[in-house]
Amino acid sequence: MVYEITDLTAETKYPAKEEESLFRAMIRSGKGCIRYGCEGGGCGVCKIRITEGEYERFKNMSRAHVSEDEEKEGIVLACCVKPKSDITLAKFKTT
Amino acid sequence: MAISKTIRPGLIQLRVVNLEESVAFYRDILGLDVVGQTSDGRVMLKTYDEFDHHSVVLRHAPESGFDYVAFKVVDDKTLEELKEATEAFGYPVDVASDEQPGYGKRYGFTLCTGHRIELYAEVAQAEKIPMLVNPDPWVEMPRGMKAQRFDHLLLYGPNIAEAERYFKEVLGMFAPEFCNTPDGKRFAVWLTGGNKAHDIAFVEYERPNTIHHHAFYLEDWNAIGNAADLIGKYRVKRDVGPTRHAITRGQTIYFWEPSGNRIETYAGGYAAYPDNPQREWTIDEIGRGLFYYEGELFPSFLEIVT
Numbered sequence: 001m002v003y004e005i006t007d008l009t010a011e012t013k014y015p016a017k018e019e020e021s022l023f024r025a026m027i028r029s030g031k032g033c034i035r036y037g038c039e040g041g042g043c044g045v046c047k048i049r050i051t052e053g054e055y056e057r058f059k060n061m062s063r064a065h066v067s068e069d070e071e072k073e074g075i076v077l078a079c080c081v082k083p084k085s086d087i088t089l090a091k092f093k094t095t
Numbered sequence: 096m097a098i099s100k101t102i103r104p105g106l107i108q109l110r111v112v113n114l115e116e117s118v119a120f121y122r123d124i125l126g127l128d129v130v131g132q133t134s135d136g137r138v139m140l141k142t143y144d145e146f147d148h149h150s151v152v153l154r155h156a157p158e159s160g161f162d163y164v165a166f167k168v169v170d171d172k173t174l175e176e177l178k179e180a181t182e183a184f185g186y187p188v189d190v191a192s193d194e195q196p197g198y199g200k201r202y203g204f205t206l207c208t209g210h211r212i213e214l215y216a217e218v219a220q221a222e223k224i225p226m227l228v229n230p231d232p233w234v235e236m237p238r239g240m241k242a243q244r245f246d247h248l249l250l251y252g253p254n255i256a257e258a259e260r261y262f263k264e265v266l267g268m269f270a271p272e273f274c275n276t277p278d279g280k281r282f283a284v285w286l287t288g289g290n291k292a293h294d295i296a297f298v299e300y301e302r303p304n305t306i307h308h309h310a311f312y313l314e315d316w317n318a319i320g321n322a323a324d325l326i327g328k329y330r331v332k333r334d335v336g337p338t339r340h341a342i343t344r345g346q347t348i349y350f351w352e353p354s355g356n357r358i359e360t361y362a363g364g365y366a367a368y369p370d371n372p373q374r375e376w377t378i379d380e381i382g383r384g385l386f387y388y389e390g391e392l393f394p395s396f397l398e399i400v401t
């Protein structure tokens with residue numbers, strides 16, 4: 001399956017395969033709002049907010065970067081989640 | 096023989112959020128052997144070419160990052176002297192209480208940069224060691240990237256000028272290279288206790304207790320090419336390289352293991368001598384110093400730490 005990602009930060013759309021992380025989809029398309037990162041759930045650079053769509057977390061995310069409460073609100077590390085439907089996301093901004 | 100009181104950074108413990116994937120990566124991609132597990136589930140590893148019981152420990156934790164690095168010192172008497180000298184320098188010293196099978200007494204303290212540093216003199220020999228009589232280069236065919244040893248690490252934290260002073264004044268290390276900001280403050284320093292170009296390096300950084308990378312030694316540039324092939328084949332997330340550092344002159348690739356700690360595979364590098372003049376980098380040329388072929392810095396390299 002290939003889903004469509006609506007990236008509010010990069011103001012563009014790109015495809016994501018169901019077996020790849022959202023981070024990998026961003027890197028592969030060259031269009032995503034995240035351009036680099038550890039891809040291991042450790043560095044926190046790929047922190048995003050998913051506002052629409054289903055996803056699955058397949059890797060542990062460092063709690064230094066995403067708290068349990070944040071995770072419940074759809075704030076995740078893009079390298080640790082795979083899409084299960086079309087997704088709308090934005091880069092997480094620390095205020 | 097070590098030139099200073101320390102022989103090498105012999106043990107590093109890292110936190111990993113994805114333990115199984117990280118262990119598999121160190122074993123199958125880097126080519127380390129799993130030595131065993133501690134009673135609390137930490138995983139001990141070593142390279143095929145190391146003699147000591149183990150050199151890398153992975154601890155499953157909610158955050159990835161650095162627990163500590165331990166330096167092997169020449170003997171017990173030196174260890175006790177260094178404990179005194181560390182306290183006299185101003186860092187309270189404790190005896191490490193966590194189990195490290197095969198290791199003797201470890202003293203530890205927190206450096207001004209926020210990192211825990213340990214010192215030890217005794218460690219048991221590993222079961223699997225390189226041959227000692229009419230030795231072949233290896234006993235079992237090396238796997239993966241064929242890492243030969245845990246080589247060095249780069250830590251980020253505040254007040255590295257004081258950290259440098261500790262490593263020089265107390266441990267007797269020297270700094271073959273350094274980089275200052277235009278107003279004369281330390282931005283980065285490379286330190287060694289032997290002939291390796293570096294055992295440990297520091298970069299000035301606001302956040303304490305962060306690690307930029309730990310590095311494994313590979314035999315040569317061909318081995319770096321082999322490592323790059325594995326990065327391609329197994330979709331390892333690469334940061335920079337293959338390239339060369341002008342600083343230390345090593346050949347290198349940086350990439351991340353599955354819990355997001357950055358790893359370097361490093362080959363070559365010059366032989367450092369304490370009586371050689373020190374080499375200096377100005378900050379406007381640091382891109383070329385770090386990545387000699389590209390001649391520029393990469394934001395990922397500067398900004399990402401664990």
Ligand code: FES
Pocket residue numbers: 023036037038039040041042043044045046047077078079080355
């Ligand atoms: S890229 Fe480092 S946590 Fe996702």
Ligand SMILES: [Fe+2]
Pocket residue numbers: 247248249308310359361
């Ligand atoms: Fe390095």
